[in-house]
Amino acid sequence: MATGSFATSGADLELVGIQKRFPGFTAIEHLDLVIPAGSFFALLGPSGCGKTTTLRLVAGLEDPTRGSILIGGEDVTHRKPFQRPVNTVFQSYALFPHMTVLENVAFGLRRRKMAKPLELAQEALELVELEHLASRKPTQLSGGQQQRVALARAVVNRPALLLLDEPLGALDLKLRRQMQLELKSIQEEVGLTFLHVTHDQEEAMTMADTVAVMNKGRIEQLGAPEDLYELPHTAFVANFLGQSNLFTGPVLEATSHAIAVEVAGTRVLVPKARARKHSGEVTVGIRPEKLRLLTEAPPTTAGVNTLGPGTVTDVSFSGVSTQYQVDVPGADSVTVFAQNLDFGPVVTPGTEVWVSWKVDHGFGLEDSASEEAKFAPELDTATIAVQAKRDLAAELEVS
Structure with missing residues (x-):
């Protein structure tokens, strides 16, 4: 894979004293977290543990009740999504069906009035090895190919931080395992900071340098995958x-x-x-x-x-x-x-x-009884797709 102009450095992400309350419940009670620049970091946990809420706070799609969010040392807590050096790859991909692959990747560049959007989009497609499918529509692609297009669209904007929201959840087992290795390879080549949210233990351990296991709005343990597996604390x-x-x-x-x-x-x-x-x-x-x-x-x-x-x-x-x-x-x-x-x-x-x-x-272990995680109902696929498109629109909004 050729990285070209995409070999840029990521940025540190720091969450300081984050709390997020919704009417009737607290999603995150108190969260302090530092993710080093250029790392592949995974937030792992069951449904309802607070990991997706954390990702949405970082993206600017939700506002924290309390606390600060810093990217590259700059406080972005009160910035709109499109004002943050962040892009998201959603589970449903949120591709525009009426556009070609190339137009999908160039969409954000055009909205930001960037120079040479098609040329940059072509480079991003080369990064994910899909340049030969540039003229096709998303419906003509496989699930794995659509996932790569969504990744190219996110990377082309050269964000300091790339957020992955269950990006492989819609793929079958064999393709999911293949994409795990490819995503890790792309992250290493482009040098961005990846924050990956997942409930899949194998996915987190295969791809991430560091894994944080979340439960009921807090991090139970954080470390290298092999350390968490060989020496769990709870x-x-x-x-x-x-x-x-x-x-x-x-x-x-x-x-x-x-x-x-x-x-x-x-x-x-x-x-x-x-x-x-x-x-x-x-x-x-x-x-x-x-x-x-x-x-x-x-x-x-x-x-x-x-x-x-x-x-x-x-x-x-x-x-x-x-x-x-x-x-x-x-x-x-x-x-x-x-x-x-x-x-x-x-x-x-x-x-x-x-x-x-x-x-x-x-x-x-440090505790003596196993507590079951508190699970929240999963959204259906259609709801996830609609929400992802709304979130993408918020990310790409221009004043």
Whole structure:
């Protein structure tokens, strides 16, 4: 891909003490956030957590009840959308069906009376490798191609900050995964700051340098995708970002290196550096793919935790791996992912088994109970499309 004149730097985004209240509820209680220039940042969370509201505040499509928004060090809190160095790629793409691809991309440039709008639009189409489809109408394109046109239309305006509002939600699984890699590649080439809002965990982890997990209007945890996955701080993050086996029990002993927690009558060790609490009741966790499934009681081994015996209650084949549900008395159901190195399941329902894992793979949470996220009703596709076109019009408005 050729970047040409689009290899411009992004800008820092800083949210300071943001609060957003609507009649009857508070969408964001208090939000402080800094996104470095040139980064690919994802806001991840369930419906109703406040992530889309945050994006709309940054775009200028909503006004904060309290707090400040700074882009590149400049306070833009009270600026109109078209006065901000920001563009948005919407889930519905919001393309104009009566215009050609080239005209769609050049639309914002013409509204701003920019010089050589068609030439710049052609460069943007080259960036997303669609220059050969410049004369087609949006209805003649695939979903993935329409998504690229929407991206080109946003990038052509050379914003310091590009907002991605669930941009891949309308694509099928295979195309969505392809576009995840392509979007990341484009971001690296153009050097803009990307703020990506999504509820898709895989999408966030695949594309973003940094992920912020939101829940009920606040950020529960922020960091690199691998850090959030390997060392979640709360039960919500542990369960929302992938799957986790969580066990709660009293701390029996704490040394300088580890804590011992009683789980189902067994001492389970967790490295002290990987535990958020070191006394009282502690919830410890282990990811399903870190577990080994054993059909005989294993010998006691240093650095290894073991639970069992338990009984296999369910076996689900998913191609790459097989998922086992194991009922361990006192520990509820334990989920195990086993890679399919052999043909067929290793064990069948009713088999007596033990599960084990390396002590270094476990983690301890700062809370002891998993709270369900508060979900808001999803908008239908038609409503999303209408709203996106209104938001685009607000972004492109000229005085």
